[in-house]
Amino acid sequence: MRPLDYRAPADAAEAVAAVAERPDAAFLAGGTNLVDHLKLGVARPGLLVDVTSLVPVEITEQGGGLSIGAGVRNADLAADPRVRRRYPVLAQALLAGASGQLRNMATTGGNPLQRTRCAYFQDVSTPCNKREPGSGCSAIGGVTRQHAILGASDACIATHPSDMAVALAALDARVRVLGPGGDRTIPFVDLHRLPGDAPERDTVLEHGELITAIDLPALPMAARSAYRKVRDRASYAFALVSVAAAVDVAGGVVRDARIALGGVAHKPWRAHRAEDALRGATTTDDSYRAAAEAELADAVAQPGVDGGNAFKIPLLTRTLVATLRDLATEEA
Amino acid sequence: MAPPVQPREMGRDLARRDGPDKVRGLATYADETPVVAPLYCAIVQATIGRGAVTGIDADVAAALDGVVAVLTPDGAERLADTEDAELAVLQSADVAFRGQVVAAVLAETFEVAREAADLVAVTYRDDGHDVRLSPDRDDLYTPESVNPGYPTDTHEGDVAAAMATAPVTVERTYTTAMYHNNPMEPHATTARWDTSGGGHLTLWDSTQGVHPTRKTVATVFGLDPHQVRVVCPYVGGGFGSKGTPHVNVVLAALAARAVPGRPVRLALTRQQMFALAGYRTPTVQRMQLAAERDGRLTAIAIDVVEQTSRIKEFAEQTGVPTRTMYAAPNRRTTHRLAALDVPVPSWMRAPGECPGMFGPEVALDELAERLGMDPVELRIRNEPEVDTETGKPFSSRNLVACLREGARRFGWADRDPRPGIRRHGDWLVGTGVASSVYPTMAMASSTARVRFAGGRYTVTIGAADLGTGSSTVLPQIAADALGVAVGDVDVLIGDTAHPEASVAGGSSGTATWGSAIVEAAGAFRDKFGAQPPDDAEAEGSIQPNEATERYAMSAFGAQFAEVAVHADTGEVRVPRLYGVFAAGRILNPRTARSQLVGGMTMGLSMALHEQSLVDPRFGHVVNHDLAEYHIASCADVADLQAHWIDERDPHVNPMGAKGIGEIGIVGTAAAVVNAAWHATGVRVRDLPLTLDRVLGLTG
Ligand SMILES: Cc1cc2nc3c(=O)[nH]c(=O)nc-3n(C[C@H](O)[C@H](O)[C@H](O)COP(=O)(O)OP(=O)(O)OC[C@H]3O[C@@H](n4cnc5c(N)ncnc54)[C@H](O)[C@@H]3O)c2cc1C
Ligand code: SF4
Secondary structure (H helix, E strand, O other): OOOOEEEOOOOHHHHHHHHHOOOOEEEEOOOOOHHHHHHHOOOOOOEEEEOOOOOOOOEEEEOOEEEEEOOOEHHHHHHOHHHHHHOHHHHHHHHOOOOHHHHHHOEOOOHHHOOOOOOOOOOOOOOEOOOOOOOOEOOOOOOOOOOOOOOOOOOOOOOOOOOHHHHHHHOOOEEEEEEOOEEEEEEHHHOEOOOOOOOOOOEOOOOOOEEEEEEEOOOHHHHHEEEEEEEOOOOOOOEEEEEEEEEEEEOOEEEEEEEEEEOOOOOOEEOHHHHHHHOOOEOOHHHHHHHHHHHOOOOOOOOOOOOOOOOHHHHHHHHHHHHHHHHHHHHO | OOOOOOOOOOOOOOOOOOHHHHHOOOOOOHHHOOOOOOEEEEEEEOOOOOEEEEEEEOHHHHHOOOEEEEEOOOOOOOOOOOOOOOOOOOOOOEEOOOOOEEEEEEEOOHHHHHHHHHHOEEEEEEOOOOOOOOOOOOOOEOOOEEOOOEEOOEEEOOHHHHHHHOOEEEEEEEEEOOEOOOOOOOOEEEEEEEOHHHOEEEEEEOOOOHHHHHHHHHHHHOOOHHHEEEEOOOOOOOOOOOOOOOHHHHHHHHHHHHOOOOOEEEEOOHHHHHHHOOOEOOEEEEEEEEEOOOOOEEEEEEEEEEEEEOOEOOOOOOOHHHHHOOOOOEEEEEEEEEEEOOOOOOOOOOOOHHHHOHHHHHHHHHHHHHHOOOHHHHHHHOOOOOOOOOOOOEOOOOHHHHHHHHHHHHOOOOOOOOOOOOEEOOEEEEEEEEEEEEEOOOOOOOEEEEEEEOOEEEEEOOOOOOOOOHHHHHHHHHHHHHOOOHHHEEEEOOEOOOOOOOOOOOOOHHHHHHHHHHHHHHHHHHHHOOOOOOOEEEEEEOOOOOHHHHOEOEEEEEEEEEEEEEOOOOOEEEEEEEEEEEOEOOOOHHHHHHHHHHHHHHHHHHHHOOOOOEEOOOOEEOOOOOOOOOOOOHHHEEEEEEEEOOOOOOOOOOOOEOOOOOHHHOOHHHHHHHHHHHHHOOOOOEOOOOHHHHOOOOO
């Protein structure tokens, strides 16, 4: 581990300035991902700017929705009665992630920005385009169980590991950002990128841009929403596949749906095609399967020395069908 | 062997003596040994799978503030004995596997040591490596023997003929994965070399045996054993991986000798434990079973293919349990090894039995299915009269009692044998059974000393407590052997300053050390009677047990699993896992239960999760941390119970106790896999039982 500087500025603007002026600076929130990366040599910042005490730590009512301060801990967000009642998918996603100890530390700003769990990315002895652009992708043809089936590129097949982010993608959340040039707001679904030929960039954030809050719009149908995470052990494992879904059903017909998928792509995958297929469809397994198949039409499985991840395509179909079935019956 | 000891303290449910200090964080582990001004040692590992180091540029690293030394194959001390290639650290430029130690840095702080290790630039000649285990390799070889000295192959009768004529047969291949022991406490040593008086080495090491470690280290460095002291009051788990010293101990000692007078700390990182501290070989088990329609086996055969390292042979005795488990007139067991460019495999909880009871116990379930016979009944029908391999009777064998008692507790009687027909909500539910076995062993030598002073008895012996309970159970044995209350006895372990003791391995620790304590207590009473003077002292050593000539000795058990498989996603949960064991006298129900439950938990991990995934292009384990290498979580299993039957065996040792540290892991994976078949109708023959395999989505 290399020596580094640590600063805890007085306010957000100062923090932004401090990071913006040093290319090797990084924001530090709960540290549950970044500190691991310091130890592994995956991240080598020269300066850490601690933002935990200067981004908002409240959840406030806003235009029928909620504004979640970037400093709100994952555990507190999951426990918030308003979130549990109005956006159960978000509370469930948070509780499906990590462990109690980690959720006590992890923050709303840090969670979506956690980096891929690709084992080659985390091992500095193996080439990785995300860690070292141009060095090659070791995952392709390697151990690919956790890797992408949607939107991958020849340069990177990593998945985004956050559960919370999948729920936020389904809920049409918006990200408030403070940067050296001022404020901006980004639709959550546009925060993360596909890898393309620049997998080193996970998001559209510029260096020095600080997430200050994540806003949830009013979305009455989200009261009937759920997060279904399928993983290799019952607890404390990242998703193989996951589904965040909210549905509005009446009289045996789906009126509207919000769906996002996890464990399948470089970003939380908003399933617009599946949503389109569902609108107006009957509440039957056949419709759900057709929606899943529409979304997964372009899915590409990765071969791998561990047997690859072709199973994810049927698994995701099954999981989406089961999640929608449960939600629809819950309503009846 | 001394006569049986009357149990008064033995058998009592006493809390662990080391518990309070552990929960309060007062127990010091090897890396926390309080020493003055330690240096920290960080390892540089090979990034090729086979070849040689052609150059090491350590200038930048050495120039860092706080770096004291960089050890390289060029500059490091020449060891006196390099016969054990695993331990011959920094003795040549050769690289035999990815992750091997190629250099080490000594620095004033842990952080600087790590940073400097990163800055050491190593260049290599890459000769290309081969780490692929396959039964189809044309270079498989036959080892001279398998661990710890069993014949490699055994043949009795004619398996092929029996297979050809039997009305019912099973012929299938089963595989177990590569497993890493992963004790919670990493392998760690604090080492100090003092030059005065011809030199003296002190190692505070996390080990399953202080004396065996001393012996190995003394040999490697050409020291007299009395120049080496190994101290180990606590061990944060070992599971076999601390049973024989690995390279880290030798490197710690070598580093300490490079800086006389200064203590050196070396703790492996979790990632390094996947290359440097042993593991269990993956196994391929081709099974053949032939049976009459009434279920009696006419043949049983297992042909095992597994791996070893090219630099040192380790031949897991996977086929051995098949030799004595069930009565079958025609038997064959064979072992073939692939020597690969991989780290050296080593001991892991129930070596041989753990992987070797997977194939047979699943095959038996498949046979039961074909026969239309209850799998418990099938096992009972094949209960041998005597040990099939040696012809000796068993000193005690209560497999049938365990099967019956387990079936009763589990509610097996009204089980519908048909697979895939029980659905509770979204879950398909099934039940399965498998047998457990583990040999009852004692090591040849161990000595204990009993001393009386100030109204208390102190027993000293260089034993180890890996969290297993020996520091609680040995006082119980000593108290009964001396005829006093357990509260009047202290037992001190974990130091080569104490009388020499054997390794905590093969579930032999309590039997061996307990026997030595019984002898010492006898000698003490013979010499001093019931009213000893202050400072009275006597020693005793374990004596040969003639009964081993006459009897085969093993512990047995039966495990019952209820498995639920999610109908949509294939997720596997284990609502119930019960084990019933017959292991002689249970010396302390509390510590015994935690050993058995711990073994079963590890077996559950093996069933559902554990696998070290090797990327053959690089040659290393890719999922080398506990976020990616999954072990069972509490949420995987709801009701986990270990029970035992009351077994009296006067032949095994004066305590009548059989080893219990390992048997719990044996058979669990088969019981779970058999239950998953019963739940779904899908027979998974390769571990782990992942959801894609249960759904039939991945072969
Ligand atoms: C063993 C383990 C298991 C886990 N399992 C799961 C799981 O199952 N599901 C899951 O979703 N997660 C899981 N996690 C990940 C965990 O959720 C994340 O580590 C956590 O959410 C990150 O939040 P943090 O506040 O600690 O971020 P940090 O580690 O402090 O920061 C992460 C990144 O975000 C940047 N950053 C932080 N805050 C801001 C901000 N306000 N603005 C701009 N940049 C910022 C940092 O510079 C850094 O690059 C697991 C983690 C571990 C260690
Ligand atoms: S998948 Fe992406 S993160 Fe993983 S090795 Fe390839 S480039 Fe790196």
